[in-house]
Amino acid sequence: MFTNRLFFDISDTQKTEELRSKILTEYNSNQTGYYNLPIENENLLSDIDIWSSKIRNIQNIIVIGVGGSSLGTKAIYSMLHHEKKANTPNLCFLENIDPITIKKTLQNIKFEESLFFLVSKSGTTLDTISIAKIVMVHFGIFPNNRYFGKHFAVITDNGSALNKFANEYGLKSFFVPKNVGGRFSVLSAVGIVPLTLCGIDTTNLLSGAAECKEEFFIGKSTVLLKKAIAYTIKSEQNINVLFSYSDIFCEFNAWYTQLWAESLGKKRGNERVGLTPIGLIGAIDQHSFLQLIVDGPKDKSVTFIRVENMADNILIPDISLKYIEKADIKKGISAATLLNEQALATMKSIISEGIVTDDIILEKADAFHAGYLIYYFELLTSLCGLLLEINTYNQPGVEIGKKILLDKLGK
Amino acid sequence: MFTNRLFFDISDTQKTEELRSKILTEYNSNQTGYYNLPIENENLLSDIDIWSSKIRNIQNIIVIGVGGSSLGTKAIYSMLHHEKKANTPNLCFLENIDPITIKKTLQNIKFEESLFFLVSKSGTTLDTISIAKIVMVHFGIFPNNRYFGKHFAVITDNGSALNKFANEYGLKSFFVPKNVGGRFSVLSAVGIVPLTLCGIDTTNLLSGAAECKEEFFIGKSTVLLKKAIAYTIKSEQNINVLFSYSDIFCEFNAWYTQLWAESLGKKRGNERVGLTPIGLIGAIDQHSFLQLIVDGPKDKSVTFIRVENMADNILIPDISLKYIEKADIKKGISAATLLNEQALATMKSIISEGIVTDDIILEKADAFHAGYLIYYFELLTSLCGLLLEINTYNQPGVEIGKKILLDKLGK
Numbered sequence: 001m002f003t004n005r006l007f008f009d010i011s012d013t014q015k016t017e018e019l020r021s022k023i024l025t026e027y028n029s030n031q032t033g034y035y036n037l038p039i040e041n042e043n044l045l046s047d048i049d050i051w052s053s054k055i056r057n058i059q060n061i062i063v064i065g066v067g068g069s070s071l072g073t074k075a076i077y078s079m080l081h082h083e084k085k086a087n088t089p090n091l092c093f094l095e096n097i098d099p100i101t102i103k104k105t106l107q108n109i110k111f112e113e114s115l116f117f118l119v120s121k122s123g124t125t126l127d128t129i130s131i132a133k134i135v136m137v138h139f140g141i142f143p144n145n146r147y148f149g150k151h152f153a154v155i156t157d158n159g160s161a162l163n164k165f166a167n168e169y170g171l172k173s174f175f176v177p178k179n180v181g182g183r184f185s186v187l188s189a190v191g192i193v194p195l196t197l198c199g200i201d202t203t204n205l206l207s208g209a210a211e212c213k214e215e216f217f218i219g220k221s222t223v224l225l226k227k228a229i230a231y232t233i234k235s236e237q238n239i240n241v242l243f244s245y246s247d248i249f250c251e252f253n254a255w256y257t258q259l260w261a262e263s264l265g266k267k268r269g270n271e272r273v274g275l276t277p278i279g280l281i282g283a284i285d286q287h288s289f290l291q292l293i294v295d296g297p298k299d300k301s302v303t304f305i306r307v308e309n310m311a312d313n314i315l316i317p318d319i320s321l322k323y324i325e326k327a328d329i330k331k332g333i334s335a336a337t338l339l340n341e342q343a344l345a346t347m348k349s350i351i352s353e354g355i356v357t358d359d360i361i362l363e364k365a366d367a368f369h370a371g372y373l374i375y376y377f378e379l380l381t382s383l384c385g386l387l388l389e390i391n392t393y394n395q396p397g398v399e400i401g402k403k404i405l406l407d408k409l410g411k
Numbered sequence: 412m413f414t415n416r417l418f419f420d421i422s423d424t425q426k427t428e429e430l431r432s433k434i435l436t437e438y439n440s441n442q443t444g445y446y447n448l449p450i451e452n453e454n455l456l457s458d459i460d461i462w463s464s465k466i467r468n469i470q471n472i473i474v475i476g477v478g479g480s481s482l483g484t485k486a487i488y489s490m491l492h493h494e495k496k497a498n499t500p501n502l503c504f505l506e507n508i509d510p511i512t513i514k515k516t517l518q519n520i521k522f523e524e525s526l527f528f529l530v531s532k533s534g535t536t537l538d539t540i541s542i543a544k545i546v547m548v549h550f551g552i553f554p555n556n557r558y559f560g561k562h563f564a565v566i567t568d569n570g571s572a573l574n575k576f577a578n579e580y581g582l583k584s585f586f587v588p589k590n591v592g593g594r595f596s597v598l599s600a601v602g603i604v605p606l607t608l609c610g611i612d613t614t615n616l617l618s619g620a621a622e623c624k625e626e627f628f629i630g631k632s633t634v635l636l637k638k639a640i641a642y643t644i645k646s647e648q649n650i651n652v653l654f655s656y657s658d659i660f661c662e663f664n665a666w667y668t669q670l671w672a673e674s675l676g677k678k679r680g681n682e683r684v685g686l687t688p689i690g691l692i693g694a695i696d697q698h699s700f701l702q703l704i705v706d707g708p709k710d711k712s713v714t715f716i717r718v719e720n721m722a723d724n725i726l727i728p729d730i731s732l733k734y735i736e737k738a739d740i741k742k743g744i745s746a747a748t749l750l751n752e753q754a755l756a757t758m759k760s761i762i763s764e765g766i767v768t769d770d771i772i773l774e775k776a777d778a779f780h781a782g783y784l785i786y787y788f789e790l791l792t793s794l795c796g797l798l799l800e801i802n803t804y805n806q807p808g809v810e811i812g813k814k815i816l817l818d819k820l821g822k
Contacts, residue, residue: 067698082511096695097753099725099746100493100776101658127694129738130727130749137728164734238708239650239687247512258699265703274707276650278689283538284507286809287478288669292676294808296685297649314510316541317548323575327540329820335510338541338820342508345816352811365511397705398697400763405756409740409749 002212002372005359007351010226015233019225022386023379027217032393033179034378037187038209038371044174044189045203048196051172055150058089058115061194062105064131065119066095067258068182069155072374073191075255079248079370080200082311088199089115094135097127102134111139111151117194119155121182123162126405155189181393183259184378187371201367208371216379224376228383230301230356231275237301237356240275241293245282245306245343248365252305253279256377263381265397266390273388282306283342290346294353301356305373306343307365310336413623413783416770418762421637426644430636433797434790438628443804444590445789448598449620449782455585455600456614459607462583466561469500469526472605473516475542476530477506478669479593480566483785484602486666490659490781491611493722499610500526505546508538513545522550522562528605530566532593534573537816566600592804594670595789598782612778619782627790635787639794641712641767642686648712648767651686652704656693656717656754659776663716664690667788674792676808677801684799693717694753701757705764712767716784717754718776721747 010016027035063070070093077091094105116135120128136142141151153172156162166173174189185191187209196202215221231240242249242256257277265274278300280289293300316338318331329338351357360376362369385392421427438446474481481504488502505516527546531539547553552562564583567573577584585600596602598620607613626632642651653660653667668688676685691700693715704711727749729742740749762768771787773780796803 066695071699082515096658096692097746097749098658099721099723099750102725102746103723104493124735124737125698126738126740127749127753129732129735130740130746133728133730133732134725134746137730142730161734161737165732168733238710247507247509254699261700261703261707265705265707267706272706272708274703276689276703276707276710278687281507284477286812287536288482288665289672290812291806291808292672292685292687294676294811295678295683296672296676296687297683299649299687310510312510312514314513314545317544319544319548319553321540321544321576322579323572324535324540325822326535326572327537328822329537329541330822333820335508335513335541335545338508338538339510341816341820342538342812345819346812348815349812395702397702400705401697401701401753401757401760404759405752408756409744409752411736411739411741 001363002369002376003361004223005361006223006226007357007359008230010229012229015229016222016225019228019383019386020220023383024217026382026386031179032382033177034181034184034187035213037177037180038206038213038375041187041192041206044192045196047174048193052197055115057113058197059113060109060115061089061091061198062094062109062114062116063091063119063194064094064116064128064135066125066127068185069119069121069125069128069190070095071183071251071255071258072186073194075252076186076191076195076200076205076370076374077198078251079365080367082248083201083366085199089197091194091198094131095127097130102131106135106138111141114151115197116152117155118152118162119190120162121157121160121176121185123156123160123165126402155193183262184393186255186374204367205371208368209375211368212372212375212379224380224383227358227380228387232384232387237299238275239278239300241278241280241300241302243280243282243285243302243304243343243346245304245339246310246365247281249305250281252373253281259377259381262395263392264384264388264390266388268388268390273390275384282346283339286342286346293350293355298355302350303358303360304343304347305360305362306340307336307362308340309364310339311365412774413780413787414772415634416772417634417637418768418770419641421640423640426640427633427636430639430794430797431631434794435628437793437797442590443793444588445592445595445598446624448591449617449624449786452598452603452617455603456607458585459604463608466526468524469608470524471520471526472500472502472609473505473520473525473527474502474530474605475505475527475539475546477536477538479596480530480532480536480539480601481506482594482662482666482669483597484605486663487597487602487606487611487616487781487785488609489662490776491778493659494612494777496610500608502605502609505542508541513542517546517549522552525562526608527563528566529563529573530601531573532568532571532587532596534567534571534576537813566604594673595804597666597785615778616782619779620786622779623783623786623790635791635794638769638791639798643795643798648710649686650689650711652689652691652711652713654691654693654696654713654715654754654757656715656750657721657776658692660716661692663784664692670788670792673806674803675795675799675801677799679799679801684801686795693757694750697753697757704761704766709766713761714769714771715754715758716771716773717751718747718773719751720775721750722776
């Protein structure tokens with residue numbers, strides 16, 4: 001079960017119903033394709049199944065991609081790494097054109113055990129293609145090496161430059177639907193292909209997302225509508241903190257950061273609007289960022305994310321260390337319970353300062369709940385974009401820098 | 412060489428000189444001990460040297476600590492991992508009371524090859540002591556195991572509860588000076604002991620910090636004074652973004668986040684003041700957060716950090732991938748150059764939007780420059796705290812949550 005408790009009140013029914021009607025219009029227009037990804041992937045899963053029988057002895061899958069091509073996949077892999085199937089490949093990422101990282105990654109893998117996915121919607125992302133060139137030349141695989149198609153595949157738009165390149169050299173292409181933007185693409189081939197091959201239960205992942213979709217569009221849950229209103233209209237908070245209580249959410253926070261910042265930071269005519277995302281990990285960041293939330297300016301909302309029943313439970317030994325008895329706790333408390341109680345105590349202290357707070361509880365850290373969580377934040381982002389009256393799905397501001405770079409270094 | 416170019420102007424000489432006089436008063440009061448850490452550590456280094464000859468066959472050093480007890484050490488280790496001495500132990504961290512992480516960490520180490528440091532200034536941090544209990548019981552080492560003192564040591568205040576515990580069981584204690592707060596303690600035993608044992612050149616690290624100290628206090632550089640004024644008085648920006656161009660800075664960003672948030676988010680009488688830190692990694696976050704900076708509200712300043720001469724250089728192959736020629740770049744460009752040019756192009760695009768921007772250039776990613784950088788940001792934090800007229804060195808806001816937790820779980 002997925003629960004989201006709100007510690008603030010939005011009682012304007014007219015506003016929530018207006019917002020619901022707006023998102024239905026967007027949904028029905030079919031211009032925004034991510035809405036239907038949870039129920040459209042049956043062919044993809046059987047396609048992966050057939051193709052995976054052709055690749056053997058793969059120990060490492062390396063995604064070469066950045067932003068929307070890597071963050072969602074990383075988020076889900078980190079959340080579910082503890083429950084991946086046995087004897088499945090490891091997943092790693094080459095995202096940054098950083099020589100130290102590239103060198104270290106290439107040192108740690110053997111080519112004959114590796115499968116590289118070039119992931120780029122447009123197919124021409126400069127960093128991604130440059131890294132791919134380094135990898136190809138490092139392993140002497142390009143051009144015309146007969147193992148090329150066994151160790152490289154692409155995930156891109158049908159008909160993109162990268163797709164044409166793949167066809168030319170006999171590489172397999174998996175496709176991202178044209179109407180699905182990069183940062184909303186994790187439940188398309190972008191995430192589903194590498195995650196399935198690495199032993200993540202993507203069937204359940206998609207079921208969780210489908211359940212979220214159904215509860216929102218058919219079950220008419222109003223929680224997300226209220227949150228979107230609180231963040232955009234009824235509040236002075238323009239910084240939205242995710243306080244996620246477990247290390248498994250570290251990459252999920254990074255995915256959320258991209259989704260939120262790139263979708264909601266926009267020019268609207270002559271105005272600049274936007275909400276600033278911040279991702280924290282509990283209990284670690286109680287010893288870091290928390291002080292600013294409690295005593296600093298009230299420009300932040302805080303969403304807690306926590307897991308009710310964590311796997312791999314460990315009891316805190318009921319022993320007393322001489323002189324450090326102050327840190328003794330009651331008998332029978334597990335690490336997971338202490339983590340959850342840390343979240344609850346922090347939440348209470350924040351609420352007492354009058355800060356806009358809510359609490360997301362995942363029953364388990366499994367594929368179903370991960371899928372639900374991903375789709376939940378995608379919906380929330382779309383709702384905030386509608387209220388801000390911006391285009392949630394473009395990113396015009398990053399083009400200037402790309403142009404400056406290509407003018408200087410391009411051929 | 413360490414260079415910081417400012418793309419904004421603060422010409423109020425009276426203001427900068429007032430600020431210099433304020434920090435000199437604080438420095439001379441001796442109440443804030445971090446200022447002198449770079450030149451006070453000679454005894455510590457020889458103490459480590461003598462002690463390290465007694466511990467043998469250690470492959471893993473595990474720091475059990477959180478916040479100020481781990482973040483700085485992690486930051487420096489990540490920045491300098493690529494140049495650590497050969498055949499030195501690995502460094503890892505147990506920070507979070509998260510059962511999944513604890514289980515994974517303990518599975519990957521052998522007790523007989525491991526040395527654990529319990530790091531806590533007060534010595535009673537609940538998470539840290541609970542993790543320590545789990546580790547001790549997991550390896551059957553407590554109480555009265557004759558190997559206890561060979562595999563455990565502590566870093567804490569002289570006379571703290573943890574120090575007394577260590578004395579009781581014959582564990583080595585390294586001390587943090589009493590007037591050095593946790594988040595300003597990385598250049599004390601907290602960072603220097605584990606980093607030295609793991610093959611980091613801490614002598615040069617301290618030299619770099621000493622150089623920064625000298626250039627500020629004796630050379631009378633005004634750059635930091637101008638930055639502090641820009642962030643606190645002359646500007647509407649209350650979000651301060653670090654855009655660090657290399658994966659090696661990922662943990663440095665987390666250290667900066669604690670330093671900035673916990674030091675500068677405070678109540679001042681009935682007011683709430685504070686600056687919000689955000690850490691980004693280039694070029695990755697050009698595909699994430701950048702859109703919000705360029706087109707969103709002008710509430711952010713941006714500091715670029717980059718390395719002029721990176722180690723491990725890799726050339727981008729001068730090949731053309733058919734159909735993807737759009738991503739071709741000039742011949743002879745290295746990955747490091749492309750990374751730097753990405754920073755410069757992004758910087759130009761941000762400056763053109765009129766955003767408060769500056770550019771920190773490290774000549775190399777070595778111990779000297781890492782030490783300089785750490786001390787530089789500590790000074791900047793102190794200067795901003797003086798201008799905000801708050802106590803930079805306490806954290807009263809986090810006590811409420813701790814009390815709520817202990818009321819519920821304490822014995």
